[in-house]
Amino acid sequence: VATPNPPTFAAGKEGPRPEAGRVVATDELSALVKTLVETGQRLEELTAGEVDAVADPEGRTFLLQRAQEQLRHSEAAKRAAILNALPAHIALIDTQGIIVAVNESWRQFGRSSALHGPGHRVGLNYLEICDGAGADAAAEARRIADGIRSVLSGQAKSFSIEYACGTPTAPLWFLMTATPLADDRTNGAVVMHLDVTAQRHTEASLRDSESRFRQMADNISDVFFLREADGSRMLYVSPAYEKIWGRSRESLYSNPASWGEAVHPEDRAVMRERHRQGGRTGKYEVEFRIVRPDGSIRWIETKGFPVRDDAGRTVRIAGVAEDITERKQAAESERRFSDVLANVELVSLMLDGSARITYCNDYLLQLTGWQREEVMGRDWLEVFVPPADITGMREAFAALIAGQPAARHHENDILTRSGERRLIRWSNSVLRSGSGEVIGTASIGEDITARKLADEVLGKRAAELERFHRLSVGRELQMVELKKQVNELARQAGQVAPHDLAFLEPKPKAG
Amino acid sequence: MKRHLAPPRAGKAPRKIAYVLKLYVAGTAPRSLNAIANIKRLCEENLPGRYALDVIDMYQQPQLARGEQIVVLPTLVRNSPSPQRRVIGDLSNAERVLAMLDIGSET
Numbered sequence: 311v312a313t314p315n316p317p318t319f320a321a322g323k324e325g326p327r328p329e330a331g332r333v334v335a336t337d338e339l340s341a342l343v344k345t346l347v348e349t350g351q352r353l354e355e356l357t358a359g360e361v362d363a364v365a366d367p368e369g370r371t372f373l374l375q376r377a378q379e380q381l382r383h384s385e386a387a388k389r390a391a392i393l394n395a396l397p398a399h400i401a402l403i404d405t406q407g408i409i410v411a412v413n414e415s416w417r418q419f420g421r422s423s424a425l426h427g428p429g430h431r432v433g434l435n436y437l438e439i440c441d442g443a444g445a446d447a448a449a450e451a452r453r454i455a456d457g458i459r460s461v462l463s464g465q466a467k468s469f470s471i472e473y474a475c476g477t478p479t480a481p482l483w484f485l486m487t488a489t490p491l492a493d494d495r496t497n498g499a500v501v502m503h504l505d506v507t508a509q510r511h512t513e514a515s516l517r518d519s520e521s522r523f524r525q526m527a528d529n530i531s532d533v534f535f536l537r538e539a540d541g542s543r544m545l546y547v548s549p550a551y552e553k554i555w556g557r558s559r560e561s562l563y564s565n566p567a568s569w570g571e572a573v574h575p576e577d578r579a580v581m582r583e584r585h586r587q588g589g590r591t592g593k594y595e596v597e598f599r600i601v602r603p604d605g606s607i608r609w610i611e612t613k614g615f616p617v618r619d620d621a622g623r624t625v626r627i628a629g630v631a632e633d634i635t636e637r638k639q640a641a642e643s644e645r646r647f648s649d650v651l652a653n654v655e656l657v658s659l660m661l662d663g664s665a666r667i668t669y670c671n672d673y674l675l676q677l678t679g680w681q682r683e684e685v686m687g688r689d690w691l692e693v694f695v696p697p698a699d700i701t702g703m704r705e706a707f708a709a710l711i712a713g714q715p716a717a718r719h720h721e722n723d724i725l726t727r728s729g730e731r732r733l734i735r736w737s738n739s740v741l742r743s744g745s746g747e748v749i750g751t752a753s754i755g756e757d758i759t760a761r762k763l764a765d766e767v768l769g770k771r772a773a774e775l776e777r778f779h780r781l782s783v784g785r786e787l788q789m790v791e792l793k794k795q796v797n798e799l800a801r802q803a804g805q806v807a808p809h810d811l812a813f814l815e816p817k818p819k820a821g
Numbered sequence: 822m823k824r825h826l827a828p829p830r831a832g833k834a835p836r837k838i839a840y841v842l843k844l845y846v847a848g849t850a851p852r853s854l855n856a857i858a859n860i861k862r863l864c865e866e867n868l869p870g871r872y873a874l875d876v877i878d879m880y881q882q883p884q885l886a887r888g889e890q891i892v893v894l895p896t897l898v899r900n901s902p903s904p905q906r907r908v909i910g911d912l913s914n915a916e917r918v919l920a921m922l923d924i925g926s927e928t
Contacts, residue, residue, distance in 0.1 A: 357893055357909070360852065360909060360910035360911065361852060361893040361894055361895065361896075361909055361910060362846075362847040362850035362851065362852045362853050362894050362895065363847035363850060363853075363879070363893070363894040364892060364893050364894070365845075365879055365883075365886060365891050365892060365893070365894060367887070367888075367890070368883065368887065369879060369882075369883025369884060369885070369886040369887055369891070370883060371847055371879045371880060371883065371894065373847060373850060377847070377850040377851065377852070380850070380851045381848075381849070381850055381851070384849075384851065
């Protein structure tokens with residue numbers, strides 16, 4: 311206020327010519343300044359220090375000197391307050407490296423650091439402090455000093471470095487930046503140290519959790535994967551992929567479509583359909599076969615889960631793929647076994663501990679003429695065993711339940727619905743619960759009625775033959791005896807024996 | 822120009838706005854800021870629902886002061902009720918302000 315800007319004054323349009331004006335202006339200026347100061351003092355007196363400004367009838371406002379100073383102080387105080395509230399430790403240095411100003415954080419930071427600390431007050435040369443840093447921080451201090459010099463010389467637009475200080479057990483990490491204070495040419499730099507220990511810890515814990523995930527992914531036999539929802543990119547696939555698919559992970563990363571190309575041609579349609587559904591809901595489950603490069607086939611079960619962005623759109627699919635070939639084969643063999651039981655001409659029967667029917671196959675029903683719903687849950691003995699045999703059979707069942715080996719095999723008649731008897735040869739075993747308790751029996755029975763009948767017929771025939779044989783042999787023996795007697799009588803009469811019975815004599819051994 | 826109107830109080834019929842006040846200030850100069858805070862407080866305490874207060878920053882709207890004979894800032898002008906009255910300064914002396922505006926006796 312006290313000294314108007316001379317060039318502006320001289321360049322005023324209505325002002326005198328520069329050369330002449332300069333001489334004239336000096337006297338006029340002195341007079342005006344005197345008037346200004348007196349005017350200011352008089353205005354303060356008149357307003358008793360109660361006002362900030364005066365205004366002319368046009369509304370032009372002139373701030374009084376005291377208000378100007380107060381305003382300037384309050385503006386400076388605001389800027390200082392902002393700088394002081396910042397967590398970063400900030401110092402302003404001039405082109406020589408001398409600290410011109412520091413903020414409150416810089417002042418307060420009392421830890422032993424060679425690079426910034428309570429000792430590094432305004433007026434000290436920061437570059438010299440860095441150059442003279444102790445051995446513990448010498449390397450970093452030198453890099454910092456070099457960085458600041460490159461900023462001050464205008465070679466670098468800015469410089470930043472992360473460094474550790476504090477105790478080795480609880481290190482503090484700082485991010486140091488130097489930015490030039492420049493209009494056209496550098497006239498200093500702002501040096502800032504920001505505590506980034508917390509970010510460091512976060513990064514470290516992220517690294518830990520990633521390494522734990524990798525350890526898990528590397529060692530588990532299932533395949534984890536993460537891909538873009540549109541299938542355009544495979545972002546991650548775990549190492550198990552190579553083992554199950556027999557292909558390298560690199561080949562999948564470079565060609566995401568090879569995931570689909572490995573799928574068995576017959577399963578591609580269902581696979582596409584599930585993926586289409588999954589595209590809507592994000593979640594899908596699909597079983598399919600893959601063909602490995604060596605031509606072998608594996609069954610795969612894949613479960614996919616949506617990964618959504620903040621707007622709820624599915625942007626990625628995370629999934630687990632499991633090799634279920636063995637499970638599939640086991641299921642297949644179980645299915646074949648039950649097919650066999652259902653289709654063979656053998657009775658298959660399961661009873662609970664009280665001899666109630668819990669399972670029977672179609673063959674038993676065909677054999678006996680009952681409907682399944684008529685017999686399920688009913689007492690086997692009452693429905694199928696002839697009344698006269700029930701007592702005996704109940705004992706046999708009890709013996710089987712008691713685990714007596716002799717009860718495992720037996721033959722007995724069962725009744726058909728129409729009352730016919732069928733003879734069944736049984737092989738029995740007991741069923742046990744998971745805890746080893748006997749909970750029932752399982753039996754396989756062969757219908758031997760026809761064979762038994764055949765056996766009986768044969769037996770009768772054999773007996774008849776035997777009798778006939780015995781009869782015919784007896785007659786033959788009597789004949790031989792008679793012939794012997796006739797021969798004897800003839801010999802006694804001096805005649806030749808009429809019957810040749812030499813075949814009855816033992817043959818002389820061949821010499 | 823910022824107009825400060827007290828919201829009508831619930832349960833009571835809004836009373837007629839009896840006091841129309843204008844405060845002329847010089848930006849964020851210290852006495853100007855104090856004057857704004859003081860007059861708002863005085864009005865809320867003594868004239869709830871019965872005043873309209875305009876704050877005019879002479880730096881931003883000098884034309885609003887033309888013909889109003891505003892010579893110093895801050896200046897508070899009571900336009901209604903008549904006659905017009907003026908108080909200058911930061912309005913920190915509440916008794917004097919209320920007396921000058923003839924407010925204290927009515928409440």
